[in-house]
């Protein structure tokens with residue numbers, strides 16, 4: 001249970017990756033400023049988190065089951081929090097989807113929206129009324145750079161994050177009237193199970209319904225570039241956890257938070273040309289015309305962004 005002065009932080013999707021790291025970082029806060037309610041849909045996956053939390057487990061960190069896709073689970077979880085009092089809600093749970101559109105079923109696409117979009121909406125609807133009544137609170141949403149810029153073969157995942165960006169941009173205005181902050185975090189690539197799970201799925205797939213030329217572009221052109229980008233630009237879950245802590249501790253939290261400044265020019269390019277042609281053609285050329293050049297650029301970047309330099313690219317240091 002939270003002691004007086006401690007902020008109650010509820011985080012979704014803490015079984016691995018970014019959610020796990022945020023939970024541990026906040027639970028280990030030197031000033032013991034947080035009581036972390038780390039949630040996951042299957043508590044049988046708790047071991048990694050419990051081990052990483054060490055002696056914080058049961059003190060500044062407690063566990064609750066929560067599936068963001070279930071109305072019942074969300075309500076039960078929030079009802080079991082003392083007085084339903086959540087100071088900071090961190091919507092982190094999410095799933096990826098990668099591949100040629102023709103090979104993806106409508107059910108798979110709906111599952112992505114059910115988790116990445118409606119899952120967040122469901123959480124916000126459950127905690128927002130109490131925050132508005134108390135006239136205090138902070139809602140954080142783990143979006144992605146793909147919530148700001150479309151990426152080939154990530155069509156549906158990107159769409160789910162764009163939907164979230166639009167939803168939050170609209171809601172943030174109303175919430176501000178009630179002194180409730182809303183912040184988006186937009187990481188680029190992060191080395192977590194997210195990437196591994198997607199690459200595993202992709203290697204098992206046969207891409208039914210997709211023509212051979214598209215499959216070839218996906219496997220032989222897109223996938224190697226994507227791996228290069230992850231290796232050269234990828235951040236760690238700990239990097240994202242540190243950014244999240246800074247955002248929630250800021251006296252005037254920013255609405256948008258790109259965690260990797262290497263992506264700033266890409267996002268800026270989109271707004272520099274209102275026809276959209278600049279980004280579409282730049283990505284087309286990078287992928288299909290300048291593939292070898294891009295591979296070389298990524299290799300150079302990988303050397304340049306050795307761990308000491310990479311640390312400097314992370315917002316908001």
Ligand SMILES: NC(=O)c1ccc[n+]([C@@H]2O[C@H](COP(=O)([O-])OP(=O)(O)OC[C@H]3O[C@@H](n4cnc5c(N)ncnc54)[C@H](OP(=O)(O)O)[C@@H]3O)[C@@H](O)[C@H]2O)c1
Pocket residue numbers: 012013014015016017018019040041042045066067068069092093094095115119142143144145186187188189190191192193194195197237
């Ligand atoms: N990794 C990246 O490159 C990257 C980049 C930008 C943004 N992001 C975003 O960061 C967030 C965290 O991803 P990650 O990289 O840490 O991936 P991860 O290691 O795969 O973690 C995702 C977490 O979400 C949970 N989850 C999935 N569906 C859920 C549901 N219905 N209810 C509750 N929890 C559910 C997973 O639980 P299970 O273990 O039960 O599956 C897992 O704990 C996601 O929103 C993702 O879109 C990731």
